[in-house]
Amino acid sequence: xxxxxxxxxxxxxxxxxxxxxxxxxxxxxxxxxxxxxxxxxxxxxxxxxxxxxxxxxxxxxxxxxxxxxxxxxxxxxxxxxxxxxxxxxxxxxxxxxxxxxxxxxxxxxxxxxxxxxxxxxxxxxxxxxxxxxxxxxxxxxxxxxxxxxxx
Numbered sequence: 001x002x003x004x005x006x007x008x009x010x011x012x013x014x015x016x017x018x019x020x021x022x023x024x025x026x027x028x029x030x031x032x033x034x035x036x037x038x039x040x041x042x043x044x045x046x047x048x049x050x051x052x053x054x055x056x057x058x059x060x061x062x063x064x065x066x067x068x069x070x071x072x073x074x075x076x077x078x079x080x081x082x083x084x085x086x087x088x089x090x091x092x093x094x095x096x097x098x099x100x101x102x103x104x105x106x107x108x109x110x111x112x113x114x115x116x117x118x119x120x121x122x123x124x125x126x127x128x129x130x131x132x133x134x135x136x137x138x139x140x141x142x143x144x145x146x147x148x149x150x151x
Contacts, residue, residue: 031079031081032081032111033111033115034111034112034115035111035112036109036110036111036112036137037081037082037109037110037111037121038082038109039082039083039107039109039137039139041062041064041065041083041137041138041139042064044062044083044139045062045063045064045139048060048061048144049061049062049083049084049087049141051084051087051088051090051091053091053092053095056091056095056146056147057145057146057147058087058090058091058094058143058145058146058147059143059144059145059146060087060090060104060105060141060142060143060144061141061142061144062139062140062141063131063139063140063141063142064138064139065133065134065135065136065137065138065139066131066132066133066134066138066139066140067106067131067132067133067134067138067140068104068106068125068127068128068129068130068131068132068140069129069132070127070129072126072127073125073126073127073128073129074123074124074125074126075093075101075102075124075125075126076089076093076102076123076124077118077119077120077122077123077124078120078122079111079115079120079121079122080107080121080122083107083109083139083141085122086105086107086121086122086141087105087107087141089102089105089122089124090102090104090105090124090141090143091146093124094146098149099149100143100146100149101126102124102125102126102143103125103126103127103128103142103143104124104125104128104140104141104142104143105122105123105124105125105140105141106122106123106125106134106138106139106140107121107122107138107139107141108121108122108134108136108137108138109121109136109137109138110136110137110138113136114136125140128142
């Protein structure tokens with residue numbers, strides 16, 4: 001910063017010269033907010049989905065085109081760009097909490113409908129009421145097994 005002529009105590013930003021021979025720029029990315037994510041529920045629902053964090057693992061059973069709906073069922077909502085990221089968020093939530101607060105998830109691959117209406121497409125579930133049919137390309141997953149936490 002250099003002082004501005006005639007204005008005591010003020011400064012103006014000055015350009016910093018680029019260092020030659022270094023890779024100083026990082027490419028920015030645009031994340032999608034519309035469209036349908038690549039999601040093959042039929043394939044993933046055939047096997048239990050497992051998230052491993054370090055030496056701990058969480059297993060999830062998947063139900064296509066279903067959701068768990070009820071008062072207070074959602075404990076967190078976010079945007080996830082894959083089903084694996086969504087169930088991974090549930091496992092990470094439990095690992096930080098050191099208990100199984102997150103008992104399941106709902107994931108919607110249709111960003112065009114989910115983001116404007118719900119401000120997210122991945123919702124962590126505190127309990128698992130009866131499942132309800134879902135019209136979009138979506139799935140509910142329930143926690144089938146998890147590590148034992150010692151407090």
